[in-house]
């Protein structure tokens with residue numbers, strides 16, 4: 174199937190207006206009564222789609238809401254509002270059958286294989302246990318299935334006897350991936366799966382993800398702070414800022430011509446794969462306090478292109494001719510009633526270098542939502 178056909182079909186996983194607000198409480202008076210004080214909006218109105226066999230990368234600085242989003246999708250937390258749809262069915266309201274389908278079809282790979290594997294359990298036992306818990310493989314077929322899983326992640330079957338401590342960091346992450354594959358999922362949620370690895374090993378594990386995707390037709394939701402990783406692996410990218418998606422769309426378009434000043438800053442500072450540098454130091458200024466975010470565009474205090482409207486009006490999301498969806502007042506359609514670029518949109522200074530670069534041409538047909 175062509176990429177376009179796949180992208181046009183029903184998403185395997187979709188979020189609709191997904192939000193998670195944490196009410197923060199404070200203790201008052203002698204009785205230590207706990208009263209609701211403020212609300213932290215960790216995820217706000219997020220719309221994403223992961224299509225079968227494709228990789229959606231989610232990127233953002235620390236505290237942007239990436240892991241909360243992952244937990245909502247895995248139903249480890251209940252959203253404040255919005256939906257998570259699996260094959261078009263709401264998994265939040267889907268009851269026991271919805272949970273069963275989710276556990277069968279969506280599995281997780283976490284950043285730290287050191288903590289997610291039992292040091293006293295052999296690799297074979299860890300995989301055998303996953304097969305037993307999920308009930309997918311009869312007992313007598315489990316050794317063969319364990320050998321098959323090991324083979325899929327590039328290990329000889331004799332390594333079933335090894336314990337996590339006898340493996341390298343990359344080896345342990347391969348075991349985590351094999352364990353996630355045990356149930357035969359269609360989607361892996363991978364939360365910073367290569368961040369804890371030596372830079373030399375990162376590329377090998379990314380190769381493994383890519384090989385498994387082509388062999389098994391897996392889809393990935395790949396959460397990372399590292400744009401260089403996504404440039405390598407993602408078909409589509411969503412950039413999170415203070416819990417909101419501020420730019421999303423095809424990876425090729427986003428890396429060729431990013432639209433949002435925040436994405437541009439991240440990209441300008443992004444290292445090549447194999448160099449260590451995190452997005453936490455990539456953009457000038459600090460992430461604002463999420464309990465008291467700035468009014469208007471949440472990026473405006475750090476944005477060198479910010480104007481008065483950015484400080485007072487939250488930009489709508491508008492779609493550019495190359496298929497990127499961007500929430501920024503520099504683009505027509507992002508401000509209610511506007512149909513032309515705002516003054517100053519002709520040249521957007523790089524938030525890092527100050528050098529001007531031209532945004533894409535702005536036809537009057539851009540859509541907004």
Ligand SMILES: Nc1ncnc2c1ncn2[C@@H]1O[C@H](COP(=O)(O)OP(=O)(O)OP(=O)(O)O)[C@@H](O)[C@H]1O
Nearest residue numbers: 195213215233234235236237238239240241242463
């Ligand atoms: N249980 C919770 N209660 C209150 N606030 C929370 C809770 N979980 C997360 N947060 C807050 O929500 C925001 C988003 O956190 P989250 O961990 O999702 O970000 P992240 O992008 O994954 O960061 P990192 O890359 O550091 O893991 C942060 O401000 C965090 O402090």
